[in-house]
Amino acid sequence: EVQLVESGGGLVQPGASLKLSCVASGFTFSDYWMSWVRQTPGKTMEWIGDIKYDGSYTNYAPSLKNRFTISRDNAKSTLYLQMSNVRSEDTATYYCTRSYFDYWGQGVMVTVSS
Amino acid sequence: DIVMTQAPLSVSVTPGESASISCRSSKSLLHSNGITYVYWYLQKPGKSPQLLIYRMSNLASGVPDRFSGSGSETDFTLKISRVEAEDVGIYYCGQLLENPNTFGAGTKLELK
Numbered sequence: 191e192v193q194l195v196e197s198g199g200g201l202v203q204p205g206a207s208l209k210l211s212c213v214a215s216g217f218t219f220s221d222y223w224m225s226w227v228r229q230t231p232g233k234t235m236e237w238i239g240d241i242k243y244d245g246s247y248t249n250y251a252p253s254l255k256n257r258f259t260i261s262r263d264n265a266k267s268t269l270y271l272q273m274s275n276v277r278s279e280d281t282a283t284y285y286c287t288r289s290y291f292d293y294w295g296q297g298v299m300v301t302v303s304s
Numbered sequence: 305d306i307v308m309t310q311a312p313l314s315v316s317v318t319p320g321e322s323a324s325i326s327c328r329s330s331k332s333l334l335h336s337n338g339i340t341y342v343y344w345y346l347q348k349p350g351k352s353p354q355l356l357i358y359r360m361s362n363l364a365s366g367v368p369d370r371f372s373g374s375g376s377e378t379d380f381t382l383k384i385s386r387v388e389a390e391d392v393g394i395y396y397c398g399q400l401l402e403n404p405n406t407f408g409a410g411t412k413l414e415l416k
Contacts (some may be wrong), residue, residue, distance in 0.1 A: 225405075235396055235407035237354075251404040285352060290343060290400050291362065294352040 192216040192293045194286045199298035205275055211256045212269040212286030212295055219267040220244070222289050226260060226271045226280040229297070236282075238271065306331045310408035317387045320371045324381045325411045327397035332377040333360075341401035344373055347410075348393040355366050356395075357382065389415060394401045 196208040225240040239250035259272040286295040307330040323355040355364040357373035
């Protein structure tokens with residue numbers, strides 16, 4: 191059974207940094223592109239970016255590429271999202287997804303507030 | 305960016321009847337390889353989204369055949385025949401033709 195389990199969310203102050211993790215199981219992690227998608231409190235879905243199966247290539251939403259970094263550790267079957275200089279508009283539920291979003295994690299909430 | 309426009313934003317359906325949700329893209333989603341890169345997802349209340357339809361008309365694993373997807377290069381339809389209580393939630397279309405991948409605003413399906 192494919193499972194994606196995110197962690198690392200919480201309440202963070204504007205301007206701070208935060209790193210989310212996603213541990214994958216039930217499939218060969220190193221065979222798949224992986225993505226991060228976020229959902230705002232108003233239910234809007236926004237693609238953040240993705241990373242090639244070997245970690246050699248990443249794509250980002252233009253509005254986020256200067257502050258967000260996606261990485262992976264295939265030995266640990268773990269996907270990461272490093273968020274820096276966070277803003278109130280980054281408040282959302284963050285989902286780890288596989289490939290063409292065929293599997294989603296349970297999501298982790300990030301709240302940016304002072 | 306490719307804009308995905310869904311309609312309606314909400315729909316109320318009597319159990320056992322059918323429902324259709326439309327999605328229009330601002331650009332053709334037909335790739336030169338012949339594949340149309342539109343996808344449909346359902347987010348049930350309190351749950352993560354799940355894949356329903358991939359590449360316009362292919363049913364994802366485990367999804368009931370009451371769901372079907374169709375369309376052209378820019379206009380797409382998700383049809384649910386014989387709506388059941390478990391179909392309640394928010395339906396999203398998405399395009400994976402090019403980056404940034406984008407989603408529609410969502411259509412909320414409720415039961416009458």
